[in-house]
Amino acid sequence: MKIIGIRRLRGPNVHLSRPAIVARVRLDALTGRETSDVAGFTERILRSLPGLAEHHCAAGAPGGFVSRMRGGTYFGHVTEHVAIELSHRIGRDVSFGRTVAAGEPGLYDLIIECPVDESPESTLPAELLATAVSLVCSVAGGEPVPAATLGEHLAALAALAEREATGPSTRSIIAAARRRGIPVERYADLSLLRLGWGTRRRLAWAAMTDRTSGVGVDIAADKQVTRRLLEDAGVPVAPGGAARTVEEAIGLLGTLGAPVVVKPRQGRQGEHVVLNLRTAEEVARAYAAAGGDVVVERQLGGRDYRALIVAGELVAAAERVAAHVVGDGKSTVAELVASTNADPRRGVGHARVLTRIELDDTARTALERQGCTPETVPAAGRQVWLRDNANLSTGGTGSDVTDRVHPDVARLCVRVAALVGLDIAGIDLRLADIAAPLPPTGEQAGPAAGVIEVNAVPGLRMHLAPVRGRARDVGDAIVRAMFPGGSDGRIPTVAVTGTNGKTTVTRLTAYLLAGTGLRVGTATSDGVSIDGRLVYAGDATGPRSxxxxxxxxxxxxxxxxxxxxxxxxxxxxxxxxxxxVLTTITADHLGQDGLDSIEDLAHVKALVAERVRDGGTLVLNADDPWVRSIAERPRVRADRKRVVWFGTDSRQPVLAEHLGRGGTAYVLQDGWLVQATGGRRTPLLRVAEVPGAFGGAAPYAAVNALAAAAAARALGASPDVVAERLAGFEPRVDNPGRGTLLRLGEVSLFVDYAHNPAAIATVLRTLHRLWGPQRCLAVVTLPGDRRDDLLAASAQVLADGVTRAVLHDDEDPRGRAPGEVSALVEREMRARRPLLQAVRAAGPRAAVEAALRLAAPGDVVLVLYEKLAPMLDLLADLGAVPGDSTVVHAGRLAAHPGRAAEPGRGTVRPEGAAAASAK
Structure with missing residues (x-):
């Protein structure tokens, strides 16, 4: 068995509402074999992973999966469960799994949930799956993985998970945001978060926000600047000064008097901070360890406290206690440290709520002052200190004292944060008791208590999980400060899907919303636009866009x-x-990504409907039976959403019933686009005036306009704005490549992206209405990743709709041999109409030039393209200029008011839904 590919689903997907991975696995020698075919398999794998006995599987109760294994199940299914169990063993919280056949014997897709905030770039899922595959293969082969070996694998996986996981501070912000319904995205494996969308977007990096002052961070980073700034403002701080030489440091000891503290001027997390220094030799050693450029301060008496200030408010306070152990009369200091570090709350760095204690040189120095070594056995109850400073990052602990903080202390800490210029700050203090008032500062030998440090990006662990006292939800305090007034950080958002029409509806909806004064961001198959300007070119219809x-x-x-x-x-x-918004669902892309039928396609499209929020609006095409069926799906839960229909006929049963209940729909009626609510009708625009509808000859354009109008109205656009903006939409500029009309001499060019049977048929019906069937010819290229039957269906529609055709292949054959697609299309067109004039050309330029040679004055050439920009450049180079759709409609349609299609010539199938426009 081997893994042949893994992809990550970063957000809600067709399997579940959370991230997942999809791993394609080939069973190889295990193909067709079941667990019951391998004697003793179930018992052996349970010995390796006894937790599998608790897996439910389809039975819905513990033991269900074991029953499946004993009764016989495929090994892909076993691998899925083993991967989930391994995840549990390393503390990775996942529960969902599914195994599905992937189209050929022995090939399966394993869909396994991922933690929501696991980095999309994490290698952990692949490592877990590889371990699961190895374990299953070994057990199936009669050679179970030894417990020690499995333990080593799990330890390595757990270490990887811990390295890639967010720390407690970041997790608390994520959790608080999600409780508020604020969308959160984590960048790679960093602690950098994006909360909210668009203009309401905020950034946070651990306990620092995008409003945190850079000046404030720099001030806090320089301990000498901080103490001078605070001292000048009358804040009680420890007397001291900066030293750039060892002589200056020793001189400050003499001036200040022992004991003193030496700390790096730019230090962090308590590194190289040494307390209780009394001699010149001790100061010199501390100076050297700190690397020079230090601050020397008189050591203040009292207890260590940390106050957390967020947006001008004290939200938490903790008393900090330096790393220490308590003797039991039997164990050495080293053994006591090991026992303390065995606490599952302790880890390396900041990954867990407490940090492991290190028996390093600093700890040995602290022990030496107490007359101890790591091998000393302290008496029962004796506290043995391993650090002088109380930082959690060096193994210290915190106890919550928030409710005991004296108002004087709270006011002082708020003032300190403001003086430094920080929206979030950790204020370190040395006080006799945080519950007592502070004496005023003045001209005296120096304060007995005061501020000893100000921290930008303070750690939140001591407040989130104190060893004693109440935990404080400081993550929520930060989120409240970032999103005041209960804001969820969201902006109005529309998602548009379907087979045909979705690009046009997306662009048109954005254009209508821009008329309300909003700056609109748009993602389509042609790129990303911000406020009407293209910022990224390319297919932008996926999650990254x-x-x-x-x-x-x-x-x-x-x-x-x-x-x-x-x-x-x-x-x-x-x-x-x-x-x-769901436009149409018709045959396209079948045979790709496991989609074999329109029903499969509808299942994928339904996800957009399912992910409309409660109270949101679902805009559905009443003319399309597959779209109608989506409204009946249980997961859509239309009872919690507002459903708005659009369609060509208000008498259609679904529309009539909906309007009869007082619902809203957007319909074509008496030559108008109409908003209908119950029995009330509000005309918006004449169909003949809809841009791109060619005076009504292209009804799909009017139906697309109905869908866009429904979406824009759902977000508050007024009927007047919708009508005005609809009339001002310029397809050639605002919707290029979708029914773009050009002229080259006496020949018209109709450029469109239709590339499936329904879309091509819809476009051809429009051309027949405007120019007549005999006037139509086509330049045809179709994407090679379509199934043969879909390409054949498109060819047959073209054969019914044009009199002449020039065929060429896409530049990207998408897995086909050169010339294969055009040969297939030509063959199918000739089979449909043996006398059809069809030729093949080498590339788009040769194809267009050949079509122009075939065209007579007054003809129209349908140009189907692979990429729009190169095609428009090519046509411009040949001399094409924008056409006038008004002239075409008035001249051509009026000139042939009674033209009837000749037998075998005007019948364009399939009819499809009225909104089956070009994309």
Whole structure:
């Protein structure tokens, strides 16, 4: 058995609402074999992983999976469960798994949940799966992995998980944001978070936000600047000064009097901070260990406290106690340290709520002052100190004292944070008792208590999980400060999906919303645009592009085209939207990504409907039976969403019933685009005036306009704005490549991206209405990743709809041999119409030039393209200029008011839904 590919679904997906990985596994020698075929397999694997006995599987109760193994199940299924059990063993919280056949014997897809905030770049899922495959193969082969070996693998995996995981501070912010419904994205394996979307987007890096002053951070980082700034403001601080030479440091000892503290001027996390220094030799050693450039301060008496200030408010305080052990009369100091470090709350660095104690040179020095070594056995109850400073990063602990803080102390700490210029600050103090008032400072020998340090990006661990006292949800305090007033950090968001029409509906919806004064971000198959300007060119219909829009701080509303490919391969790029639009669902992309039928395609498209938030609006095409069926799916839960239909006929049963209940729909009626609510009708725009509808000859353009109007109205656009903006939409500029009309001499060129049977048929019906069937010819290229039967269906529709055709292949054959697609299309067209004039050309330029030679004055050439920009450049180079759709409609349609299609010539199938436009 081997893993042949892994992909990560970063957001909600067709399997579940959380991230997952999809691993394709080939069983090889285990193909067709079941667990019951391998004697003793179940018992051997349970000895290695006894936790499998608790797995439910389909039985819905513990022991269900063991029953399946004993009864016989495939080894791909076993690997899925083993990977989940290994995850549990290293503390990785996952529970969902599914195994599905991947199209050929012995080939399976394992879908396994991932923790929501695990880095998308994490190697851990692959490592876990590799371990699971190795374990299953070994057990199946009669050679179980020794417990010690498995333990080593698990220890390595646990260490990797801990390295890649967010720390407690970051986790607390993520959890608080999610409770508020604020979307959160983690960048790679960093502690950098993006909370919210668009103009409401905020950034946080652990306990630092995008509003944290850079000046404040620099001040806090320089201990001498901090103490001077505070001292000048009358804040009680320890007397002291900076020393750049060892002589200056020793001189300060003489001036201040022992004991003193030596700390690096730019130090952090308590590194190289040495307390209780009384002699010149001790100061010299501390100076050298700190690397020079130090601050020497008189050591203040009292207890160590940390106060956390967030947005001008004291939100938590803790008493800090330096790393120590307590003797039991039997164990050595080293053994006591090992026992203390065995606490599961302790880890390396900041990954856990407490840090392990290190028996390093600093600890040995502290022990020496107490007359101890690591081998000393302290008496029962004796406290043995391993550090002088109380930082958690050096093994210290914290006890909550928030409720005991005296108002004087709270006011002082708030003032200190403001003086330094920090929105979030950890204020370290030495006080006799934090519950007592502070004496005023003045001209005296120096304070007996005061501020000893100010920390930017303070650690939150001591407040989140104190060893004693109440835990404080300081992550929530930070999130409240970032998003005041209960804001969820979201902007109005529309997702558009379907087979045909989705690009046009996306662009048109964005155009309508821009008319309300919003800066709109848009992702389509042609790229990402921010406020009408293209910032990224390329197919932008997947999760990365959605995040590009939602993460832009200039965006006030987002309209996201959401395609099948990105959804299946990477999941959605958002959790919820306010509006979901489904245009049409028809045969396309079948045979790709495990989609074999339109029903499979509908299942993928339904995800957009499912992820419309409660209270949001679902905009559905009443003319399309597959779209209608989505409204009935249990996971769509239309009872918790507002459903708005659009369609060509208000008398259609679904529309009529909906309107009869007082619902809202957008329909074509008496030559108008109409908003209908119950029995009330609000006309928006005449169909003949809809840009791109060619005076009504292209009804799909009007239906697309209905869908966009419904989405824009759902987000608050007024009927007047919708009508005005609809009339001002310029397809050639605002929707290029979708029904773009050009002229070259006496020949018209109709450029469109139709590339499936329904879309091609819809476009050809429009051309027949405007120019007549005999006037139509086509330049044809079709994508090679379509199944043969879909390419054949497209060819047959073309054969019915044009009199002449020039065929060429996409530059990217998408897995086909050169010339294979055009040969297939030509063969199918000739089989449909043996006398059809069809030729093949080498590339788009040769194809267009050949079509122009075939065209007569007054003809129209349908140009289907692979990439829009090169095709438009090519046509411009040949002399094409923008055409006038008004002239075409008035002249051509009026000139042939009664033209009837000749037998075998005007019949364009399949009819499809009225909104089956070019994409």
């Amino acid at each position: 959605a995040q590009m829009v939602l993460g832009d701080p200039g965006v006030q509303a987002a309209v996201l085209e959401t395609a099948r490919g990105g959804t299946l391969r990477r999941g959605l790029g958002y959790d919820w939207t306010d509006v979901g």
